[in-house]
Amino acid sequence: MFSIDVYKERRDKLKKAVGHGLILFLGNEEVGMNYRDNTYHFRQDSSFLYFFGLDKPGLAALINIDEDIEIIIGNEPTIDDIVWMGTQPSLTEIAAQTGINKVAESNSLGILIKKSLSSGQAVHYLPPYRSDAVIKLSDILEIPNTKVKEGASVILIKAVIAQRAYKSALEVTEIDKAVNISNEMHLAAIRYSKENVTEKYVAGIVEGLALSAGGTIAYPVIYTVNGQTLHNHPTNDTLKKGQLILCDCGAETAMHYAGDLTRTFPVDQKFTSLQKEVYEIVLKAEQAAANSLRPGIRFLDIHKLACEHLVDGLKQLGLMKGDVKDAVSEGAHTLFFQCGLGHMMGLDVHDMEDLGEQFVGYSEGMVKSKEFGLKSLRLGRELEAGFVLTVEPGLYFIPELMDMWQAQGKLKDFINYDKLAAFRNFGGARVEENFLITESGYQLLGEPLIKAVSDIEGLNRL
């Protein structure tokens, strides 16, 4: 945890922004994998962490703005809890850790809420993404499961984003730590890659490093020879000579801040000439995008700039033709780059994604596009100092999508369909780094991790 004052200040600011009523934060619960008590690793809700710092299941928090009361809700430990889980702090001790001196037992939460509702107070809560939270809210608010999500408070959502979007120095230090652990994971990923080992073999080592460093993975490890598939999990297939590996993985620190990096490298020590050509197009787009980061520029425009660099490279490769800007504005590049250039990062790897991408990534009056490609751009808004984000262009050769477009003759003035056949089994390439927006521009987070072809080829395999 940070110091108590950090959480108190955050809550004071939040109370001012929301103005009136009751704010209810539900902490996360344990989730059973294959039965109730065989649980996944516990992950606390990020907004709960941000405002309270308490990293334990079974908690909730109630802020009565009008009466200026804060309450931590949970259950007192029993002797059975101590036998099975070790010495446990009392609820009062837990609350004190975040500077709150009022507590209540879980079964009284419904009554507290009902009292406020009947006295005309609004109850603000964030949209739940876990089913147990839906059930809990349905129970205490006495509304059906299906009505819970739509009852979430837009005022609260906006107030939370207005704080969490700007990372403090303390937070940047944590993210820096996360990126440096992620660096170690990537170096291991490259070094352990070789013919005849399985994808899962290497991915297991990589995930183990995140755990050994004291936290966990920030998201499921992507380590695949099918890099064209954007969210691919490692398989038990063995690596083969000539294949290209895309590894997208990052650590979450013990304090739950994320790193999020991607590197692309060959199974063999050296890239083939085609792999090198494609990879360097992506690398150039990534560098150009990074160099443009600064307060005041819209990330949407940096996305477009990166797309132009990709199209430019694809033209040199013979896959695309025509005017670069026209190609991008028509969306022709989305045959090869189907997603967005990046996203906010913090306590969540896609920071605050549960609060809604429109609110997080777009400013008032700027509506997220529904078009293929742009609909996957999570961040479009004007950048501000304190934002932390990823830049991650890529080129993805998806046979099903190429076949579909070709059959439709889609945007054929920009695509050389006769040249696509050679890329059916290419896979995909992506480079991803993490940046802080500063007053004057940007700062790379973590120590620089190798990305030039010569550096990757120069790293000896184990």
Added chain:
Amino acid sequence: MFSIDVYKERRDKLKKAVGHGLILFLGNEEVGMNYRDNTYHFRQDSSFLYFFGLDKPGLAALINIDEDIEIIIGNEPTIDDIVWMGTQPSLTEIAAQTGINKVAESNSLGILIKKSLSSGQAVHYLPPYRSDAVIKLSDILEIPNTKVKEGASVILIKAVIAQRAYKSALEVTEIDKAVNISNEMHLAAIRYSKENVTEKYVAGIVEGLALSAGGTIAYPVIYTVNGQTLHNHPTNDTLKKGQLILCDCGAETAMHYAGDLTRTFPVDQKFTSLQKEVYEIVLKAEQAAANSLRPGIRFLDIHKLACEHLVDGLKQLGLMKGDVKDAVSEGAHTLFFQCGLGHMMGLDVHDMEDLGEQFVGYSEGMVKSKEFGLKSLRLGRELEAGFVLTVEPGLYFIPELMDMWQAQGKLKDFINYDKLAAFRNFGGARVEENFLITESGYQLLGEPLIKAVSDIEGLNRL
């Protein structure tokens, strides 16, 4: 997956046992860690795996026994699914993998169920342990969340247990594989243990090995110097000279069968003499219990036998006194051994725990005890050939529990309370192995893993 015939035979047997009506199996869904799309690793429901073998989220299965119809329910993949997740089989292809030729879209499940209910058919389903399943069942059965669990079918529960409790040769081979991977995890745990590394450092390596082997962990890794806490997670504390480590971890194979082993060993290369004494009491109890395994004996009686061995050892250590059998029947040993000797193992590490321990671990007419100690014995029933189970006695020195009993003067004819002080910081020791009950006795699963003091001391640290 096993061959199609395996799943067909299992379903035919189930239909006969249940007799009439509709059987609804819900496969598991993805669960978001900190937002919906950042998911934990997917874990299919074990009964769904057992009867259908389909290892994918978003599926359900409906068996209409009266009309002899089997249907797989899910959604057809979209082009977006292919872009984000790669080439996807159609629902019909998925169903064919388990020998079913009828499919329906997810949104038709409620209608199918309603038709059956209105025609007077009973709908059998297993008790849900995930909140999303509760919401789904509440929706399709049109009952409140709180009524879902009590509506689960006891006929179906018993029929499922009557099949899953007896492991086939194919299943035993998979469990054997899981135990052998678990062996590698334990050897690494011992070898990487040394002064000044953190618990999480070693636990991360151990978990990485489970992933690298192609599956995952069967349950959260326990690796702790506080072995007296029964379910303890590794911390970022560093290991110190003189400490005793308890490591309880096991792999789950790619087919989701579990291994479950425990070893206890010192941070240093050598046990202290007290550590050795306590450890060897536990080891002796474990061996005595294992040697008694055979069809026809109640596991409750083997549990008692192990407890007697523990008490015998504790008397020699000076911690207990009086008649051994009396001490066990009075429950005096539960000050040091608070839990049960073992449990069934299979697709779940605590096999079928979600179906209810009374049904799984106890036969008709044999009611699970509510007493401290025995209430945690998951398995009491008469053993039969084909059962797979763990044997895991231990000695746990829990300061809070010792203080509580001492203050009450509880069972003071059996406990030498004046001798307890020396054990306040001892921690705990456990040895655990996995066995198949055979026609003639038992068989150790996996290759033998070192457990003698001399073998553990002889394994060089890294």
